[in-house]
Amino acid sequence: MIELVSQDRCIGCRLCVKVCPTNVFAMEGKLAVIARQEDCQTCFMCEAYCPVDALYVAPQADKSANPDEQELIESGRLGSWRKEIGWNPGAEDTMAERDTTPFFEVFTEAYRGKQQEIGK
Amino acid sequence: MPQQQQATTDVLVLGGGPAGAWAAWSAASQGAKVILADKGYLGTSGATAPGGTTLLVIPPVAELREQAVQDRLKAGGYLSENAWIHRVLDQVEQNLQLVEEWGYPFPKDEDGRPLRTHLHGPEYMKIMRRVVRKAGVRIWDQSPALELLHDQHGVGGARGINRLTGESWEVKANAVIMATGGCAFLSKGLGCNVLTGEGLLMSAEAGAELSGMEFTRQYAPSFADGTVTRGRMLAWATLYDAAGRPLHRGDRTFGSIPELMLKGPVYASLDLADTKEKQEFLRNAHPIFFMPLERAGINPFKDKFLLTLRYEGTMRGTGGLRLTGPGCETSVPGLYAAGDAASREKVTGAISGGGAYNASWAICSGSWAGRSAARLALQQPHPAERRMLRAAGRYGMPAGAGTARTLDAKPLIAAVQQEILPLRINYFRSEPVVAAALQRLNRLMPELGGQVPATVQGIVQSREAAAMLNVGRWIYTAALARKESRGLQRLAEYPALDPHQTHRLILSGVNTIGIRTESVPHAHELRIPGEERAI
Structure with missing residues (x-):
């Protein structure tokens, strides 16, 4: 679930309010806030679109993880999804460009080996 | 709700996932004026955007394609249609060529040929948004449709609400394309909580038929x-x-x-x-x-x-609005369906279209629906702005209110989920258990006659609750009517495929659900004794 709108980083651009598919954010004064956390679908799209990496979506869909902002910054997790997609300024390539892999099933067949039965 | 934003257009597209985006682009490319209204945001909405999708692409080699079509026919319990799969394979190749021209970086093989087998969602949908805008489509984000407008000539627009401003909107359109996705009952699969089935409900209220709702055990x-x-x-x-x-x-x-x-x-x-x-x-x-x-x-x-x-409900299941023609027409004039809002039986048969089939289907059905809707809209003998259109919405809406009680959407949604999500009811299907769940869902119907709270969330969630309740009723009605096991449908009492049920189940209506069968073109090919057990 969405756990953090960094009030230090938020520039009040409203983009998260606009792009959230389940309408979780609202503006309070000049900054965005989490207005309906229970409606969050943990899709990480807001993080991808936030231009200042002010948002953090914890992977847990149902329980609140209450992460610490400083810890998120230090571990590099704040903004990490946007960076991985390649939408951060100065990105060398995008996720789509990095995926030069052949067809998934072909790779699986070639490298995983035959499916193994257990207990038979 | 006071009318606050009104517009007239040729084609109105409801839904901003891949199917809606392709539909809007395709209609605009035919010269139609297009408005696309999405509950969320074209670019983030739907099952594709947050992750990605594998595509069904098979090289244009006759034997390879014929083999794929035959495999699918058999795996899908002989309910698919070979001609439609061929159409998808042809069409998707053209569209993916465009996606590449628009800037998507497909990987290449050693000979420099692009490998167009997979799309990363964020990038794909960002490109689609840009292309749709460039084609002149007016995009209304955060603007869920709530109900269709119709008259004796069929569908002619829709009404909805803007979730950010609280303003209601009304669009009169000569053609409407339903691309609202499937219904996944707020089960929190990636990107799927936008998919709550309102498109199916509003279409059914306007008289549209559904097909394949029993193939929903995914x-x-x-x-x-x-x-x-x-x-x-x-x-x-x-x-x-x-x-x-x-x-x-x-x-x-x-x-x-x-x-x-x-x-x-x-x-x-x-x-x-x-x-x-x-x-x-x-x-x-x-x-x-x-x-x-x-x-x-x-x-x-x-x-x-x-x-x-x-x-995954009808999303990775197969059921949806019944299509009646190659342009993705529904059984109601003026109403088209694309992507997961449409039944995908024509290409997937009785099995899941999850992954590759549905992704290619969204692209192709969107393109076809957009093209045919634009053609109809541009030749429309009864222009929408001159028609006497009525709002068709009833369930979970002020027009259907019959008691003084407040409609409390969240507990109602939880009650629906209790009947639909459990494996022991919906996966391990058996007649008495499904019948009892259906009865409990039926008993929830009067709740939809409550007073809808006059807030944005109240209005939107009441309609989502109404849609999920009714999609659930359609699923279990169809599951009980197909007394056999085929593809995604299983009933414990009927563990085998019954060749006499090689037909589609067509549902219609909301309060009273009508059911009939429809023949399929390849039913006669299911003849080989013993083969049924292999499906």
């Missing part, structure tokens, strides 16, 4: 705390029980997980990817699978993580 494995449903990754997993004993290895179809879960919790570890090279391949192919696990402190290649199953 659950996807996900990391238990999380949302990401990438079952294909489990091809690289060993499944373990709570004591750490291996249960299964490299199950591509993950079909046995519900059975395993009956016995106790199931854990997975991608330990079949046992070299750096293999791990890197998987990590780059599906970053969305790994990122949440890593954030939770789990190394999926080493650690065992608990699995859950998330219900």
Whole structure:
């Protein structure tokens, strides 16, 4: 679930309010806030679109993880999804460009080996 | 609701996932004026945007294609239509060529030929938004449609609400394309909570028929705390029980997980990817699978993580609005359907279209619906702005209110989920259990006659509750009517395929649900004795 709108980083651009598919954010004064956390679908799209990496979506869909902002910054997790997609300024390539892999099933067949039965 | 924003257009597209985006682009490319209204945001909405999608592409080699079509026909219980699969294979190739021209970086093989087998969602949908805008489409984000407008000539527009401003909107249009996706009952599969079935409900209220609603027994494995449903990754997993004993290895179809879960919790570890090279391949192919696990402190290649199953409803199931023609027409004039809002039986038959088939279907059905809707709209003998259109919405709307009680959407949604999500009712289907669940759902119907709270959330969620309740009723009605097991439909009492039921089940109506059968072109090919057990 969405756990953090960094009030230090938020520039009040409203983009998260606009792009959230389940309408979780609202503006309070000049900054965005989490207005309906229970409606969050943990899709990480807001993080991808936030231009200042002010948002953090914890992977847990149902329980609140209450992460610490400083810890998120230090571990590099704040903004990490946007960076991985390649939408951060100065990105060398995008996720789509990095995926030069052949067809998934072909790779699986070639490298995983035959499916193994257990207990038979 | 006071009318606050009004517009007239040629084509109105409802939904901003891939199908809606392609429909809008396609209609605009025919010269039609187009408005696209989405509940969320074209670019983030729907099942594709947050993750990605594998595409159905088969090289234009006659034998390869014929083989794929024949395989599907058999696997899909002879309910698919060969001509439609061929159409999809032809069309998707043209459209993916465009996606590449628009800037999507498909990888290339050694000979420099693009490998157009997979799309990363965020990039794909960002491109689609740009292209749709460039084509002149007016995009209304955060603007869920609530009901259709209609008259004796058919559908002629829709009404909805802007979630950010609270303003209501009304668009009169000569043609409407329903591209609102399937219904996944707020089960929190990645990107699927936008998909709550209002498109099916509003179409049914306007008289549209549904087909294939019984083929909806699809659950996807996900990391238990999380949302990401990438079952294909489990091809690289060993499944373990709570004591750490291996249960299964490299199950591509993950079909046995519900059975395993009956016995106790199931854990997975991608330990079949046992070299750096293999791990890197998987990590780059599906970053969305790994990122949440890593954030939770789990190394999926080493650690065992608990699995859950998330219900995928009609989304990775197959049912939806019945299509009546090659232009993705529905049974109501002026109303078209594309993507998961439409029944995908024509290309998938009785089995799931999950992954490749549905992705290519969204692209193709969107393109066809857009083209034919534009043609109709531009020749319309009864222009929408001169028609006496009525609003068709009733269930979970002020027009259907019959009691003084308040409609409290959240507990109602929870009550619907209680009947629809459990494996013991909906996966391990049996006549008495499904019939009892259907009865309990029927008894919830009077709740929809409550007073809708006059807030944005109240208005939108009341309609979502009404849609999920009725999609649930359609699913169980169809499941009880198909007294056999075929593809995604199973009934414990009828474990085998019955060749006499090689037809489609067509539903109509909301309060009273009508049901009839429709013949399929390849039914006569299901003749070989003993083959039924293989399906």
